[in-house]
Amino acid sequence: MEPFTLDEVSVAVYRLYIMRPEIDSGHISVALGLPEERTREAERKLRLAQLLQPTPAGGWVAVSPETAADTLLAEAEQSVLEHRSRIAAVRVGLGAWSGSYREARSMRSVKDRIEVVRGVEAIRAVIDDLARTCTDSVDAMVPGGGQTDRAIGAATPLDLATLERGVALRTLFQHAARNHRATTAYAEVIRAAGAEVRSASLLPSRMLVYDAATAVLPLDPDHTAAGAVVVRDPAVIRLLTHLFDSHWERAIAFAAAERHEGGEPSDLELAVLRLMAAGKKDEVIARQTGLSARSTSRLIGGLMERLGADNRFQAGVRATVKGWLP
Incomplete structure (x- = not known):
């Protein structure tokens, strides 16, 4: 023209x-x-x-x-009209599936209070659906040390979109994650967008709780990619929410440094002492605290030196005498 x-x-x-x-x-x-x-x-x-x-x-x-x-644009307007008609037809066609989706999702929520999901892709699909449809809150418990780049890459856009909708997000890491650069950067990104981020010495399990109504837990805490359990049972959800809240209240701000004055052990050191007293081996302590094997050995050696102990039993006795352990 x-x-x-x-x-x-x-x-x-x-x-x-x-x-x-x-x-x-x-x-x-x-x-x-x-x-x-x-x-x-x-x-x-x-x-x-x-x-x-x-x-x-x-x-x-x-x-x-x-x-x-009108004469000049008649052909162009007709083309636009046909294009919009095709778009509308696609929307109507896909919209016809909405009832089936809502009905099936509702049936899943009501009937399957415990659902097992296997495989990484299936787990991600469930998490993606829950993250995009939640309306009030998301509580995330993330044990271990630093998170993988792939995990951070998958979580970041979902978390930011969730926060953008006004959903409250609380994320709880272990202290060991604060030594991982990519994880601390991720924590800062979501914190700047409105999330609350804290850390604790020990966390029992990986956990996601959406709207205090649906939880996602790993089938095997040591192999989270193997599968997940989606829980919708109200009694179990109340228990999991209470568990999260109890750890959240004892946690500290993710960026905060632990203070230990007068030779008192830090929160992480106390956790290691309790595990030592329970007879846990170094590899178990490392896994539960999210520390590397070297860091665990160094921390245990430092505690025994401070206590003047020659063995773990003696360390437990002296820690109890000092009032470090109940």
Whole structure:
């Protein structure tokens, strides 16, 4: 479609056709006192712009700009209309599945209070659905040390979208995660977007609780990719919510540094002492605290040196005498 330029000659020719509908094209130049080639060029532009349209008698008549626009854009508007119709048809077609989706989801929520989901992709699909449909709150308990780049990459957009909708997000890491650069960066991103982020020395299990109504737990805490349990039983949800809240209340802000004055052990050191007193081996302590094997050995060695203990039993006795352990 060629753009129309409103030059003075074209305007003059257009006005003359409006004022003198009976005028013959051959008399335009004489009437305006202009060279014939200039008025012919003006007429050509007016015809391209549909401001001059043919008459049944073989002449030309000036029409309003609105009529010209209708003529010029009729084909384009028809194309747009067809395109919108196709879009509407797709929406209607997909919308027909909404009832089935809502009904099936409702039946799943009511009948299957405990649902087992196997495989990484299936687990992610469930988490994605719950994250996108929750309305009030999400509580996340994340044991272990630093999270993998893949886990952070999957969680970040979901968390930000959830926070954008005004959903309250609480995330609870272990202290060991504060030494992992990518995890601390992720924590800062979601905290800046409105999430609350804290850390604790020990966490019992990975856990996600949506709207205090649906929880996702790993089938095997040591192999979270193997499968998950989706829980909707109200009694179990109340227990899990209480468990999360009890750990949350004892946790500290993720960015905060632990303070231990006068030789008192830190929260993490107390947790390690309790595990030592329970007879746990170094590898078990490392797994439960989220520390590396080297960090665990170094921490245990430091505690035994501070207690002046030659073995773990002696360390437990002296920690109890000092009042560090009940």
